[in-house]
Amino acid sequence: MASPPPSPSSLGLLAVKRHEPELISPAGATPRELKTLSDLDGQEWLRFVLPLLLFYPNSPSMEGQEDPARVVKGALAMALVYYYPLAGRIREGPDHKLVVDCTGEGILFVEADADVNLEELGDSMRPPCGFLDEVLCNVAGSGDIIGCPLLSVQVTRLRCGGFILGIRLNHTVSDIFGLKQFLEAAAELARGAHVPSRLPVWQREILNARDPPRVTCTHHEFDDIVIDTGSAAIMSDPKNMAHRSFFFGPREVASIKKRLPHHLVSRSSTYELLTACLWKCRTIALEIKPDEVVRLSCVINAPGLGVPRGYYGSTSVIAMVLSKAGHLCTSPLGYAVELVKKAKEMVSEEYVRSFIDASVIKGRPKHMTVRNYAVSNTTKVGFEEADFGWGTPVHGSVASAFPWISSYVKYKTRKGEEGIVVPMMLPERAMQRFQEALAKMIDEGTAADDHCGGDSTTIRSKL
Numbered sequence: 001m002a003s004p005p006p007s008p009s010s011l012g013l014l015a016v017k018r019h020e021p022e023l024i025s026p027a028g029a030t031p032r033e034l035k036t037l038s039d040l041d042g043q044e045w046l047r048f049v050l051p052l053l054l055f056y057p058n059s060p061s062m063e064g065q066e067d068p069a070r071v072v073k074g075a076l077a078m079a080l081v082y083y084y085p086l087a088g089r090i091r092e093g094p095d096h097k098l099v100v101d102c103t104g105e106g107i108l109f110v111e112a113d114a115d116v117n118l119e120e121l122g123d124s125m126r127p128p129c130g131f132l133d134e135v136l137c138n139v140a141g142s143g144d145i146i147g148c149p150l151l152s153v154q155v156t157r158l159r160c161g162g163f164i165l166g167i168r169l170n171h172t173v174s175d176i177f178g179l180k181q182f183l184e185a186a187a188e189l190a191r192g193a194h195v196p197s198r199l200p201v202w203q204r205e206i207l208n209a210r211d212p213p214r215v216t217c218t219h220h221e222f223d224d225i226v227i228d229t230g231s232a233a234i235m236s237d238p239k240n241m242a243h244r245s246f247f248f249g250p251r252e253v254a255s256i257k258k259r260l261p262h263h264l265v266s267r268s269s270t271y272e273l274l275t276a277c278l279w280k281c282r283t284i285a286l287e288i289k290p291d292e293v294v295r296l297s298c299v300i301n302a303p304g305l306g307v308p309r310g311y312y313g314s315t316s317v318i319a320m321v322l323s324k325a326g327h328l329c330t331s332p333l334g335y336a337v338e339l340v341k342k343a344k345e346m347v348s349e350e351y352v353r354s355f356i357d358a359s360v361i362k363g364r365p366k367h368m369t370v371r372n373y374a375v376s377n378t379t380k381v382g383f384e385e386a387d388f389g390w391g392t393p394v395h396g397s398v399a400s401a402f403p404w405i406s407s408y409v410k411y412k413t414r415k416g417e418e419g420i421v422v423p424m425m426l427p428e429r430a431m432q433r434f435q436e437a438l439a440k441m442i443d444e445g446t447a448a449d450d451h452c453g454g455d456s457t458t459i460r461s462k463l
Helices: 068-082 118-125 176-190 229-236 250-257 270-286 325-330 333-346 349-361 428-442
Strands: 016-018 022-024 034-036 049-056 089-092 098-101 107-114 151-158 163-170 241-248 293-301 316-324 372-377 395-398 405-412 418-427
Touching: 022 068, 049 118, 049 176, 068 107, 068 151, 068 163, 068 176, 163 176, 241 250, 241 428, 250 270, 250 418, 250 428, 270 293, 270 325, 270 333, 270 372, 270 405, 270 418, 270 428, 293 325, 293 333, 316 325, 316 333, 316 349, 316 372, 325 333, 395 405, 418 428
Parallel strands: 107 151, 293 372, 372 405
Antiparallel strands: 016 107, 022 107, 034 098, 049 163, 049 395, 089 098, 151 163, 241 418, 293 316, 405 418
């Protein structure tokens, strides 16, 4: 496979020199078999490649002793003996059903070097990362879902002795929690363990449709919708899109909470508050006609399904609520908060079973539309146990923004303030309107701290 040529960051932050990409196969013998993904894994909305970055500091005990690329490469090979489906390839069978062909071909691996210290990166580590293309392996074809490596990994050594672990995950085979489990297993093996403390469990049949499938709940996410192709084309054109991220610390959250009626203040979580606020501001920014229906898709981890410890497939479903755009934009924030609460309350075990059944009956339709905003909360993932010998990463998260979905990311600023970062991707003019609407929502004034050459923005209430 040809390596893409090294290119300096368009932001001037770092230039990376890559070695030739290679495939890492399991370090021992593994079964050659077909393993079927669950009906939940095969959802259309999961058929994409998820980019993640983990940033590791220098460890004095490892300095001059070990090469992080060599250590990570060896640990991944050992972990693949247990997680051998990850070394295979996705195939598509009848009825759009996905299977993993456990070929043992391996995952894609690249080692690289960057002449920069971790400390120099500062808050540019938070998503959307402006130097993503430099630290993330993107060999031609590796972003496809069918017939390509399920994981692509790049280890970028830094001048200070630390390194960046860049990962591209085929989301159909695992979610971010499953990836965390795999990385923790590899890290344990790197530190000398003979067997991972948590062994992987496949058992994807647990989340298959019932026989016969039966829809018992309302699922607007599977409604037949007329898509505005013009708007969809605009949202899909990367040249037209602005990438920003917004930091919400305790002061921002407190400011937004002042917008709520008294009876909702103590009953509303930070997730509910931010989701309602962002949905409203995004709808205002897109200037959707008042009578048009807009949708909020909350990605929620499924409860009570008997999923065993060690399971690393997707366990999330979508809970969707609707509103007329005009009503959402002009109503008090409490209206949107109540809708978010409604979405969360819908998700029971029966809802999940009905969701899976509906997806099979409907032929696994796509969920994302131009008038839909999806939110995924990854603040509780945590990569604290992914210690390959250099200690835990100073930050690890989804690394990019997407047109239809925002991932909530736990983040600590270089000033030590903890909060949530939300990456956002919108057309440039809509992004300007979004920032204005959000500033009004926070209400106490704003100050913008730009990082990554303007690709990240902090909405900050005045002190």
